[in-house]
Amino acid sequence: xxxxxxxxxxxxxxxxxxxxxxxxxxxxxxxxxxxxxxxxxxxxxxxxxxxxxxxxxxxxxxxxxxxxxxxxxxxxxxxxxxxxxxxxxxxxxxxxxxxxxxxxxxxxxxxx
Numbered sequence: 001x002x003x004x005x006x007x008x009x010x011x012x013x014x015x016x017x018x019x020x021x022x023x024x025x026x027x028x029x030x031x032x033x034x035x036x037x038x039x040x041x042x043x044x045x046x047x048x049x050x051x052x053x054x055x056x057x058x059x060x061x062x063x064x065x066x067x068x069x070x071x072x073x074x075x076x077x078x079x080x081x082x083x084x085x086x087x088x089x090x091x092x093x094x095x096x097x098x099x100x101x102x103x104x105x106x107x108x109x110x111x112x
Contacts, residue, residue, distance in 0.1 A: 005050060008104040009095040010088070017088050021051035021107075027072075030082045034075035035068065043068045055105040057093070062103040066093035 003021055010017030028047025031040050042064060046055070057065065069090030073083045096103035 003051075003110045004108045006106045006108055007089065007092050008106075009092040009099065009101070011091070017092055018108075019085060019089075023085055024050045027082050027085050030078055031068075031072045031086070034072050034077045039068060039071075043072070050105070051107050054107060057096070057103040059097050059100065062093045063097045065103075066090045066097060069093065 005019050005021060005024060007017045007019065009015060012018075024047050028044045028050075031043055031047070035043070042061075046065070067090075069086045072078055073086035073090060075083075078086065093103050
């Protein structure tokens with residue numbers, strides 16, 4: 001399993017963001033407590049298996065995830081360290097949708 005995930009349409013100079021698998025899986029656990037039960041499954045299922053394979057999201061799925069991630073980030077009950085990850089992911093998903101491009105998550109080993 002990979003140790004890091006490089007997410008397209010990110011905010012750095014290269015247009016990507018990088019997160020540890022641990023950060024994303026922890027976010028998935030905490031999102032359960034801040035999003036309504038009916039809303040969190042698409043996001044939590046994704047975050048539970050992050051790092052197992054490369055992921056690509058079309059515009060519809062990226063748009064849904066952008067909304068869920070930004071909603072979670074805005075919730076007062078989500079710790080700041082998780083909220084910042086959720087916000088960065090939500091913004092990159094929205095940029096992918098705006099650009100009309102797939103939003104990708106690429107697993108990588110540390111040090112690459």
